[in-house]
Amino acid sequence: MCLGxxxxxxxxxxxxxxxxxxxxxxxxxREVCLDSVPEAEVDAWVIVHVGFAISVLDEEEAAETLAAxxxxxxxxxxxxxxx
Amino acid sequence: MKHLSEYRDAHLVRGVLREIEGLVSAPRVVxxxxxxxxxxxxxxxxxxxxxxxxxxVHGPGCPVCVTxxxxxxxxxxxxxxxxxxxxxxGDMLRVPGSRQDLFGIRAAGGDVRVVYSPLDAVAxxxxxxxxxxxxxxxxxxxxxxxxxxxxxxxxxxxxxxxxVLVSHATVPAAMRAILGSPHNLVQGFLAAGHVCAVMxxxxxxxxxxxxxxxxxxxxxEPLDLVQGIRxxxxxxxxxxxxxxxxxxxxxxxxxxxxAQALIAEIFEVCDRKWRGIGTIPASGYRLxxxxxxxxxxxxxxxxxxxxEESAVCIAGEILQGRKKPTDCPAFGAECTPDNPLGAxxxxxxxxxxxxxxxxxxxx
Numbered sequence: 498m499c500l501g502x503x504x505x506x507x508x509x510x511x512x513x514x515x516x517x518x519x520x521x522x523x524x525x526x527r528e529v530c531l532d533s534v535p536e537a538e539v540d541a542w543v544i545v546h547v548g549f550a551i552s553v554l555d556e557e558e559a560a561e562t563l564a565a566x567x568x569x570x571x572x573x574x575x576x577x578x579x580x
Numbered sequence: 581m582k583h584l585s586e587y588r589d590a591h592l593v594r595g596v597l598r599e600i601e602g603l604v605s606a607p608r609v610v611x612x613x614x615x616x617x618x619x620x621x622x623x624x625x626x627x628x629x630x631x632x633x634x635x636x637v638h639g640p641g642c643p644v645c646v647t648x649x650x651x652x653x654x655x656x657x658x659x660x661x662x663x664x665x666x667x668x669x670g671d672m673l674r675v676p677g678s679r680q681d682l683f684g685i686r687a688a689g690g691d692v693r694v695v696y697s698p699l700d701a702v703a704x705x706x707x708x709x710x711x712x713x714x715x716x717x718x719x720x721x722x723x724x725x726x727x728x729x730x731x732x733x734x735x736x737x738x739x740x741x742x743x744v745l746v747s748h749a750t751v752p753a754a755m756r757a758i759l760g761s762p763h764n765l766v767q768g769f770l771a772a773g774h775v776c777a778v779m780x781x782x783x784x785x786x787x788x789x790x791x792x793x794x795x796x797x798x799x800x801e802p803l804d805l806v807q808g809i810r811x812x813x814x815x816x817x818x819x820x821x822x823x824x825x826x827x828x829x830x831x832x833x834x835x836x837x838x839a840q841a842l843i844a845e846i847f848e849v850c851d852r853k854w855r856g857i858g859t860i861p862a863s864g865y866r867l868x869x870x871x872x873x874x875x876x877x878x879x880x881x882x883x884x885x886x887x888e889e890s891a892v893c894i895a896g897e898i899l900q901g902r903k904k905p906t907d908c909p910a911f912g913a914e915c916t917p918d919n920p921l922g923a924x925x926x927x928x929x930x931x932x933x934x935x936x937x938x939x940x941x942x943x
Contacts (some may be wrong), residue, residue, distance in 0.1 A: 500616055503582070503584060513736075514736065515699075515729075523581035530729065531728065532583035532729060533725055533842060535838065542582075546698065546722045546723060547697050547726045549697065549729065551777050552831070553724065554583060555829050555830070556829070562829065565904045566596070567592065568596070
């Protein structure tokens with residue numbers, strides 16, 4: 498239940514006064530409530546818990562974190578420090 | 581899959597693990613709060629790759645585990661009523677109450693249905709106006725906004741045959757309870773990334789300051805976890821006790837304001853009993869008085885239920901980081917996922933269930 502999964506919004510629509518959307522989770526599409534992520538538009542990545550988007554993924558932050566790690570450890574490898 | 585597979589990169593995980601090894605200079609005890617993190621750590625084998633001086637202990641952040649036995653018995657009492665369609669997240673169905681579980685009630689002809697989202701339960705109520713639809717609203721701050729929204733929708737759409745059985749718990753109060761115990765061993769925390777996605781991490785700042793413990797907001801993939809551990813260990817080594825964020829792609833300091841507003845509109849803070857631990861002040865949510873009409877406990881008057889827990893089970897000490905599943909004589913013997921004696925074995929997210937599933941201490 499507590500598993501939050503990232504997915505990409507493919508469409509948004511309104512139903513019964515709620516902001517809803519379809520979200521693609523690596524090929525599986527589900528309806529998700531977007532009521533608490535008003536800023537998330539089509540193509541945004543959201544983290545979804547129990548059919549409810551709780552957070553919009555910051556793709557810039559994600560890229561920065563990974564780039565920093567890759568730089569650190571790939572460089573280390575090039576320098577032959579890896580055991 | 582994007583935003584998941586990059587964080588399972590074995591090369592990068594090993595790099596961070598080497599850094600952690602270089603950092604640790606003394607015995608350290610770090611607790612990951614969330615059962616999802618426990619599961620990820622044991623599944624990926626990270627617990628076996630960390631330096632010996634660094635012990636990871638497993639926290640109480642498993643909602644199915646900490647839902648008190650009497651609440652499960654109340655759910656069972658409601659679910660057996662002929663007019664009721666009882667709806668729940670799937671992982672609650674096999675949790676045993678004092679005498680049976682929700683699966684057993686379904687097998688005996690009860691109408692028990694698994695829903696993916698609480699809004700699905702509202703939809704069922706709308707389709708079946710002649711029945712009473714009850715949703716078992718459990719979980720931490722992660723499920724609270726969705727559960728709150730279901731109640732608000734029922735009110736807004738005038739759906740009167742919908743109610744919720746609420747057993748919501750909140751993380752910061754449990755951290756205080758663990759840290760405040762004279763037997764506490766925990767020196768630093770990995771805070772649950774998705775709880776913080778909703779609530780932000782500002783509410784952990786006073787805890788870090790008051791108890792002098794580092795708290796690092798951490799995600800769920802192996803790379804996220806080792807990053808969280810590394811930041812936590814670095815703080816311990818440097819003598820700092822701050823809140824840091826290792827899950828910046830999903831969490832901000834203020835969290836999700838609309839989701840917080842939704843929780844506050846429907847729920848209020850209350851004392852809550854945690855299975856295996858006991859009552860923790862101000863550690864849960866209940867419906868606000870203005871939503872009492874949607875409270876299944878009132879609607880069905882299930883009353884007080886007497887329950888008794890296993891005498892051998894050490895779940896309480898495990899949930900507070902004082903013992904490991906393998907310290908329990910019943911682990912893997914009379915206590916297994918098919919026949920759980922206590923909180924940490926009942927759910928797949930529980931520490932004992934994770935240890936059992938991935939062969940820790942069972943040979």
